Amino acid sequence: MSILVTGGAGYIGSHCVDVLIEKGYDVVVVDNLQTGHEESLPETVTFYQGDIRDKRFLTQVFEFEKIEGVIHFAANSLVGESVEEPLMYFDNNVYGTQVLADVMREQDVKAIVFSSSAATYGEPKEVPILETAETNPTSPYGETKLMMEKILKWCDNAYGTKFVALRYFNVAGAKLDGTIGEDHNPESHLIPIILQTALGQRDSLKIFGDDYPTPDGTCIRDYVHVLDLAEAHVLAIDYLLKGGESNIFNLGSSVGFSVQAMLEEARKVTGKAIESEVVPRRAGDPSTLVASSEKAKCILGWSPRYTEVDTILSSAWKWHSSHPEGY
Numbered sequence: 001m002s003i004l005v006t007g008g009a010g011y012i013g014s015h016c017v018d019v020l021i022e023k024g025y026d027v028v029v030v031d032n033l034q035t036g037h038e039e040s041l042p043e044t045v046t047f048y049q050g051d052i053r054d055k056r057f058l059t060q061v062f063e064f065e066k067i068e069g070v071i072h073f074a075a076n077s078l079v080g081e082s083v084e085e086p087l088m089y090f091d092n093n094v095y096g097t098q099v100l101a102d103v104m105r106e107q108d109v110k111a112i113v114f115s116s117s118a119a120t121y122g123e124p125k126e127v128p129i130l131e132t133a134e135t136n137p138t139s140p141y142g143e144t145k146l147m148m149e150k151i152l153k154w155c156d157n158a159y160g161t162k163f164v165a166l167r168y169f170n171v172a173g174a175k176l177d178g179t180i181g182e183d184h185n186p187e188s189h190l191i192p193i194i195l196q197t198a199l200g201q202r203d204s205l206k207i208f209g210d211d212y213p214t215p216d217g218t219c220i221r222d223y224v225h226v227l228d229l230a231e232a233h234v235l236a237i238d239y240l241l242k243g244g245e246s247n248i249f250n251l252g253s254s255v256g257f258s259v260q261a262m263l264e265e266a267r268k269v270t271g272k273a274i275e276s277e278v279v280p281r282r283a284g285d286p287s288t289l290v291a292s293s294e295k296a297k298c299i300l301g302w303s304p305r306y307t308e309v310d311t312i313l314s315s316a317w318k319w320h321s322s323h324p325e326g327y
């Protein structure tokens with residue numbers, strides 16, 4: 001029996017595939033390679049290039065392979081882009097999940113782990129954020145992730161398909177040997193941008209606002225290592241395959257770092273000056289996002305290993321400095 005990973009050639013998907021293979025699972029990947037990279041996949045993986053919205057294609061994958069459970073990453077994930085192109089997000093993220101859920105129902109596959117997002121919360125009323133906090137997305141991206149969770153909730157209600165939604169905070173870092181890592185085009189995330197500046201690919205880091213109500217005025221985020229995140233997916237699929245009930249978990253490191261603090265850490269890790277300049281706030285950025293991940297620790301037995309920001313930064317630096325142009 002195999003685990004199907006949709007979007008397995010993407011940044012987080014490829015790290016999850018790597019951990020699954022390391023733990024001895026048979027893995028089947030579906031990815032349309034819109035943003036994913038086939039080079040990120042190990043040779044032992046069965047790879048189908050195609051789109052989850054193509055029901056005939058997806059049905060064939062389920063018919064050829066013996067799929068026991070699904071880990072679902074395939075989605076568009078840029079907050080800013082989603083504001084510009086909401087319909088593209090509803091189509092790929094929401095409709096894609098609907099087709100996947102439908103094929104799972106037809107093929108009698110009852111377990112799905114799904115990559116949700118802290119963006120489902122919107123501007124939090126309290127930090128650290130608990131899973132019981134109000135969900136009030138401030139972008140179409142966050143809205144699609146919430147809608148995807150709800151599709152799965154009602155599928156559980158009607159067909160008994162069990163799901164785990166993992167609400168990620170700021171995912172960063174790379175496999176420790178630097179062979180796979182983050183390669184987005186365009187890049188919008190803080191850590192890759194800092195490291196591209198360290199490599200001389202950008203003139204300076206633009207700090208989006210230093211007038212937030214935080215100690216140094218820059219936004220605070222909760223950075224979680226991509227390998228710890230990948231591990232949580234494996235724990236979650238095991239939990240479901242052993243009969244666990246549908247559930248929602250935050251995944252973060254529970255520690256907040258400001259943009260300024262990240263920049264200073266990156267200067268230490270890379271030994272580079274890394275120029276920066278303060279520019280106006282980016283629309284829609286909440287000032288502070290820090291997760292409570294106690295529930296994942298307690299119920300899934302998740303125990304993140306790479307919680308130090310210098311491990312996150314140094315693994316990302318290893319990847320970026322050895323793959324300056326990406327894959």
Ligand code: UFG
Pocket residue numbers: 077078079117118119141168169170171188189190191193205206207208209219220221259282285289
């Ligand atoms: N930032 C800068 N300069 C940059 C890039 C980012 O100052 O060039 C700042 C942002 O303003 C923010 C912080 O760095 O304060 C982190 O920004 P990212 O773009 O790296 O990440 P976000 O917190 O905006 O988004 C992340 C995930 C999203 C998810 C969201 C949940 O990348 O997928 O958390 O709120 F939706």
